Amino acid sequence: MTREAPESGEEGKVGGIQVIARAAAIMRTLGEHPQGLSLAAIAQAVKLPRSTVQRIVCALEAEYLVEAMGPSGGFRLGVAVGQLVYQTQTDIISLVRPYLECLSNWLQESVSLSKQAGEKIQVIDRIVAERDLRVVFPIGVFAPMHSTSAGKVLLAGLDDAAVRDLLPDPLPQMTRNTRDLPALLAELAEIRETGFTFDHGECSEGISGGSVSLDTYLGRYAISVVLPTARAARRVEAIREALLACKRDIERAIGGTACRR
Known part of the structure; x- marks a missing residue:
């Protein structure tokens, strides 16, 4: 044997x-x-x-x-990835989705809910705008934290030492607009003061977005408005106001469905 x-x-x-x-x-x-x-x-x-x-x-x-x-x-x-993400994040998604729908309808732009995944962010839910020129992205997609508004508002919750430990140096240049590490750290200091940031084609050419962080009992997330760069510049202030209002509504009464305007 x-x-x-x-x-x-x-x-x-x-x-x-x-x-x-x-x-x-x-x-x-x-x-x-x-x-x-x-x-x-x-x-x-x-x-x-x-x-x-x-x-x-x-x-x-x-x-x-x-x-x-x-x-x-x-x-x-494939579609099963989105289903798995939805199932594992169902609590936060079910609570926040009514607010995302309201935000998307208000601005007529695509919006997303993201979380940190290592040195990247992962989209766990999204509402795609119903208009001709719009940004469409799948649930489950990953993107670099340093070149997305969602990633940067989450990075702003860390101190500079933790950011340096998390991110590579030099930072990968996704587009010609991607910031280097010193510029990123300076921007994070501003985000900590304002609670908002906007990227103009820093991750993908032609796509821009604004984001705020969302602090909940289920963890820390980012809410983003994602739109074509061609109309982004003239909408920054409206997006900032809408995102901050949405953030206040969710953090004040998470689980509610009302969207106050």
Whole structure:
């Protein structure tokens, strides 16, 4: 009688853990690229053979965790990811959603609810504006904290030392408008005074947004208004006022559905 069976079992366990880790790496990569990626691009990002990536992506696709983008090719996160996020965050989402709907209707712009996920923010709910030129983004998407208004209002809750520990230096330049670390720290000092910030195409060209933080008994979140940069400049003050009013309403009576104007 040999001891090969226990060794095989252990090898299988290690192999299973490795597959899960690789699948998680693929999903994180797709979360960072909501526009989708080809199999070759995914393989390059996660540093795995294309054949390995294809097998894992096919398995994830079968569970609706990844979806094909159609004739153009490529893959993105699937609808099941949004469902999982919604289920795990259902309390805060159910409490805040009426306010998000009211905010979106008031401004006629897309709005989102985000939380910190490491050095990134994750969108856990959103309302897409009903108008011709609008910004559409999926639930579950990740974005860098340093180049988004949502990320910056959450970073402002930390001291400068904690921000330096959290973020890489130099900061990745997402667009030509992305701030470097000294400029970011200066902006965070302003946010701590005003409670509001706005980014003009710092994460994605042509997309801007304003945000406030939301402190609740369920944790700290960010509420954002996201809109095309083309009409952002003339709307900053209206967005600031609407966001701060929404923040006051939620923090004063979280769980209510009234939206006072």
